[in-house]
Each structure stands twice: as C-alpha cells, then as structure tokens.
Amino acid sequence: MNRSILQSMLLGLALLLPISGAVQAEDAASLDELLTLIKNARLSESGEQSEREAAFRRARTERAELLKQAKSELAAEERRSETLEKTFAENEIKVAALREQLQTRLGSLREMFGHLTAAAGDTRTTLNNSLVSAQYPGRTDFLDEMIERMSGNTRLPSLDDIERLWYEINREMIEGGRVVSFPATVVTAEGERVQQQVVRVGLFNLLSDGAYLHYPPGTEMITELPRQPGRDYRKAAQTLQAAKEGFTRTGIDPTGPSGGTLLSALMDSPGWLERWHQGGWIGYLITALGVIALLLAGWRFAVLSTISRRVTAQLNNPSADLNNPLGRVLRVGEDHRGADAESLELKLHEQVLKERPAIESGLGLLKIIAMVAPLMGLLGTVTGMIVTFQAITLFGTGDPKTMAGGISAALVTTVLGLCVAIPTVLLHALINSPAQRVLHILEEQSAGIVAEQTEA
Template sequence: MSARYKMLSAHSKRQSKGSGRGKKKTMKYFILVLIAGFGCTALAANQQVSETPQQLLQQILQQQQQQQTINKQREARFLKEKAQQAKLLAEAKAALAKAQTENEKLQQTFDEQAETLITLKRTLKQRSGHLGELFGQVRQLANDVQTTLQQSLITAQYPERIAQLRSLSETKQLPTTQELRQLWYELQREMTASGEIVSFSAPVIRTGGQSETEQVTRVGSFNVVTNQGYLRYVPEGPLQLLASQPSASTLDRLNGWLQAKTTVAPLTIDPTQGDVLNILQQQPTWIERWQQGGVVGMIIGALGVIGMLLGIGRLLQLMFIQRNVKQQLSQPKVPQQNNPLGRVLAVYQQQQARNLEQLELCLDEAIMHEVPKLERWQGTVKLLAGVAPLMGLLGTVTGMIVTFQTITLFGTGDPKLMAAGISQALITTVLGLIAAIPLLFLHTAISSRSKALIQVLDKQAAGLLAQQFIQDHSATTTQREA
C-alpha cells in the first residue's frame, strides 16, 4: 500500500507539473498573438496595408528580428552597466572599510591624547603649586597697569606698550620670564618718564580736522604742547589740538618757554593731566552764553548795546560842552555860539537895555531853551536801565516754563534735558543785570554833568542880573544926587 501510494503521488505530481507547463506554453502563445496583433495594428496605422498575407507575414518576421536585435543590445548594455555598478560598489565598500579603520585609529589616538592631557594638567598643577596664584596676580597687575597706562600722556610717545600688556593680561598660559621682565620694565619706564621733558614726533589732529605729524614736547605726565598751543591726549588715539586754548598770556608764556635757551623758564602746566584744560574747553564763551538766553537774551543784549551807545555818546557830548563852557567862563565878554553859556551871554548883551524884570525873563527863557538840549536822552537811558532787569525776569519765567514742560514730558531722570530751560532762566537774569548796572552808572554820570551845566547857567544868569541891578541902582542914585 505504501509503495502504491508513493507511485500514485509521484504520477499525480508529474501530471500537475505537465499541466503547469502546458498552461505556461498556452500563455506564451497567447502573448505572442497579442503582440503580433498590436504590431499589425500599429503597422496598419502607420503604413499601407499589405496586399497579400505573405507580405504581412514577411513584415512581421522582419519586425521580430529588429526587436530581437534591439533587445540583445539592451541586455548587453545592462550587463555592462551592472558590472560597472558592481565595481563601484566594491570600491565604495573598500573605501568605507578603510575610513572605518582610520576612524578607529584616530579615535584611539584622541583618547590616548586626552588621557595624556589630563595627566599633564594634573602634573602642571602639582608642580606649579602656589605659583598659579602668583601668576594670577601677575595677570591682574598687568590688567591694572594697562588701564593706568592707557590714561597716561606717556603712552602718546610709546603706544606699542599697550598691546604687549594686553597680551599678558589676556593669556591663559603661564607668563614667561621675558614677559615678567617686560611688565617690570614698563612700570619703571612710566616712573622715569613722568619726570622727563622730551620732544618727539607724533600725529596731531588740528582744529579743522587735518592730521599732520609734528614735533611735540611732553612735560612729564602733565601736558603735551606744541608751538600752536596745548594738546589733548585721547586714549588709543592721536593727539588733538585744543579747540579752546587758555588765555593769551598763557600761550605767550608757552611760546617763550619753547624758545628759551636757558635751563629755567616759566611754564603753565595742568597738574591734573589735562582734566582742567578739558573742563575749560567745555565751558561756553560769552557769545555762547548769550545765545543760551534765547530771544529774550538777544533783546536784552540789543537794549543794552543801544543804551550804552546813547549813554556814552551823550556823556562825550556833555564833556565837550563842559570844556567849551569853561573856555567861555574865561572870556565872558566875548560870547560864543558853540556852548549854552555863550548863547545865554549873547541874549544878555542883546537885551541889556531892558529893565531888570524884562532882562530876567529873557535870561530865564534862554536857560529854559538850553535845558532840554542838556538833558537829551537821559530819560531813554534811564528807561533802558529799568527795562533790562524786567526783561531778565521775563526770561527767567519763560526758562522755568520750558523746564517744567521738559519735566512733564521726560521726567527728572536725565538732568541734561532740563539744563536748557534752567540755563535760559539764569542767563537772562544775568544779562538783564549786566545791561542795567552800567546803564545806571551812565545815567548818573550824564545827569550829574547836565545838572552841573544847568547850575553854571543859573549861576551866571543870577550874577548877570545882580550886576545889572547894581548898575541900575548906581545910575539911579547918581541921578538923584544930581
């Protein structure tokens, strides 16, 4: 039974395999027929239909041969490209293996060097001991010295030392013996140079912005000067000529010191190493202060100038009239028309024949005619002297209004924002007082001189009336005695 069963199973398997092969062959024939049909359809669409079935069969065979040739070429090209791809794949795998091997070696080397570095650091720390703290102090000292030397005028002569100290203060390594000696040398050179007067060439920026290399003179660590005036030192920058120099006497003393041939000569220096000169440079001039007063300040200045011109002109005129009056007093018999006394004397001579009362009226009229001329512009000068302080008070009020408006908008955090209003308030007050005080003195001088001249006229008129009264009285007495 078992042998028969095996035979039956083997026969069934062969039948199934045969049937399978039959099915495959049937499918191949079917596919070929379809391909032929499609080929015939395409041929019928593109070419003319063959006249006979033999010609159609011949065309199908030719197309099959052409298709087989094309397929063989494609298979050959595919096999060739497959071999090339396989070769490239093998090369890439070999490169990958080589790179992995090198990576393993480099990783191993990195790990070994990292362990060596840790060991060396530990050894360095053990061997340095307290020197680590010492070198930290050295770096801190180098940083402090660098900050100090940046502000020193001596750096204008030795600008390269800042870079050397910066490298010492920023380094992470232990300083060498040469670097320590360089630090000591810079400290010693700073102390030595602070007591020297040295001339050297350096770039100087002038007031107009032009930069030129000039010969400058350093006076210790206090000032750097040239024949044009005092210079300003800017850290890590060129020297600058001060826009606002000291007084003319100070500059004359400086030029005399530069040209002096003796060992001792006077010179004005700034012991604060230029701070005072910088402050003086920032101080505004009188014109700038006047401009800070705004419109009110300009009005006060104009009123003051007008009042001063009127007062000085009138004072000079009264002095000229007073001189002519003195000359007239020396010659009372010859009246001149260039002075009020001469004109009054001329009226006396013209009206001398009249009686005493009429003569007195004529003289009073002549004096009253001269008084307005002598008191001219006095009221205007007095008015300007009174208006100037009032204008200053007006400027003070307007300046405080501006200040409070600024506080309302920006608060009190930045005092510089309020400086403009406060400056206007104070400057206008000062300008009003400056204009009023000399005007008051001028008004007093003018008034006193005019009053003195009027008194001279009154005195001379009274003398003339007394003289005329005496003459008339003598003539009357003589007539009565006759």
C-alpha cells in the first residue's frame, strides 16, 4: 500500500518538472533511477538560474555605467552651450560695432554703393531678357554674386567688379546695334536639338534657316516659333542670313528683347481658315450657299451671254432662226400674219411669256441667297453670344481673352453672311441686266410686229 502511494507521488512530481525532465523520466527503468534523474534536473536548473542572475547583474552594471557616461556628456555639452552662447553674444556686439564703424567710414560712399547695387540689379534684369545673352550665356553670374555681397553689408565690391559691370553695360549697348551670326543649339518645333547658325538682329529677333526663333528669359534656350510668319518674311530671313555685307530688307519685331512678343502674338492669332472653322455648322452652310450662288451665277452668265449674242445676231437677220428667243417670237408673227391685230398681239405675248422663265431662270434663287445669307449670319452670331454669356455665367469675367475670343468667334458668321450676300447681290445685278435686255428686245419686236400688222 505504501509503495503504491509513493509511486503515485513520484509520478505526480515528475509531471510538474520541465519537459526535458519528463522526457528523461520516460527512460527511467525504476523509481530509484527516477529519483536520481529528478535530483540531477533540479541541480541543472539551479545552475542555469545562477548564470541568468549573474548576467542580469552584469547588464545592470553596464547600464549604470552608460547612464553615468551620458550624464557626464550632457553636463559637458551644457557647459559648451553656455560658452558658445556667451561667445555668440560677444560676437554680436563686435559685429554691431564693426557695422557702425563701416557705416561711419563709408560716409558719402554709402549712397554711391546703393546706386551701384540698383544699377547691378537693373543690369541683371536687362541681361536676362536680352537676346545678346543667347550669344553670350552666363553673363549675369558675377552680378548675382556681386549683389549678394553688397546686400549683406559685410563686403564691398572690388574695382574689378565695378569695371566688369561697366563693361557689360557698354557691351549690351554696342551689341544692340549689330547684326551678327553665331553657332548655337536650336530646339525645333518638333522638339529636336539642332546645331545651327543663328543670326541675331540687334535686340529684336533671332533668325535661322529662314525661321524666326524665340529666346524665353531665364531658360537659356533658343526655340523655334511653332508658327512662322508669311513666306515673304521667311524668304527675307534667308536672304539676310546669306548676305555678307550691305543692306537687306527683313521683317523684325520692334518689341524686341524677349525675342518678339508682338511677333508671337501675331503668330498666335488665327488665320482665315481657322476663322472660317470658328463659324461652326452655320458658317459651313453659309459657305455652301455662297458656292451655290457663285456656280449658279457663272452658269446663268454663260447662258445669257449666248442668248444675248444670238438675239443680237437675229436683229440683223431678216429670216427667223429658232435657236434664239427672238427668232421664235418672229416665227410666231410670221405664222399668224393674216390674223387680226388683237389675236396677233395675244399670240406674241404668249410666246414672250414662254421665253421669260428660261431667260430669268436662277435670278430668283440668287436673290433669295442674298437675303438669307446675312440672316443666317445673324443667327450664328446670336447663338455664339448665348454660348459666350453662358460661359461668363459659369466662369465669370476673370479672363478678358476668353470673352473676346468667344465674341470674335460669334461674329465670324455675320462676316461670312455679309461676304456671301454682297457678292451675290452684285452677281444678281450683273446677270439681271442681260436678261432684261433680251426681254426688252422681245417685247419691242413684238410691239413692232403688231404695229406693222395694224398698219397693213
């Protein structure tokens, strides 16, 4: 009984031991061996705990040493900070005294150096915006350093700086009156960088291979204008580049230094084809009416010229010819020569009425086109103004260019309508004249035939 109780207690104690001890307990062959294993495991655990405690004590000692060292460094840095603050305060007093001494010694020169600083700033702005900088880049680097030094009130410009400033001012003035050629890298309209010979016309324009160039300030890059002036101007630019001496007529931009602001604005303005597209579908309809009116007028003018020529020939021919209206009227008179005057007059009047539609054909349509074209132009203008005012309602009036562009596009249809109506009215008058002449001859000859029949 006691032996079984003892075995149960040992087994329960073995379950409470670490896993390693439990694994070893499984290999024990008897209770004595199990007790031995448990004892050895406890001794091993006691040794490990002692080692851990020793490691913890060493780490605590190291942390204490580090803390002590950090406090020592903090105290040293605080003392150094106090020393630096004291030195800084002393230096501020010295700098203030030196500045006061500098101002006293400058005296009347202070105003001169102020003007020199202002002149250097103005010169830097001028050189940055000048076309001469495209030929001589980097001219303003020394001016930046000079202005920075003078603005700090610690150093004065040297005599070399002043002489160089004077030199750049004079060079800018002299180069402004020259036409020179120099090699440079040009960015084409397609974005490619090409090495070309560039012609500089004073401070006004840069030209190369018949193209006008642009030199945006601050970019130090020569670019080709995406839109070029007319062919005559480009041809003149090529002539100038090829010239060696003498005078050459060339178009330049008088707004100058930035490479042609006026020229750029003119290039950005839409051409006649773009203006026509601004008219929209109403503009296309007006143009179609103009083309119809022009073709109709040309056709009727050719037909009436032929008819008028044949009628004139018939006036000199005693025999009736059926290839013209007058001949057909005369044939009716011959066919009804024996009839009474009233019947003959009615027959002749009937024949004249038959000839009238063929002679006046197309004149009514020309008159309608002349009336409808300006009305359609007015319709396009009103529609465009409605769109413009809607845009103003949504986005406000902050950008006058947008308003002006919308109004300009709206007025294009009115211009198109007038451009179609005015020539159409003139063409109608031009064509109506020979038609009325032929009709007048027909009526005159008819009246003559009736008069002859009445007298007979």
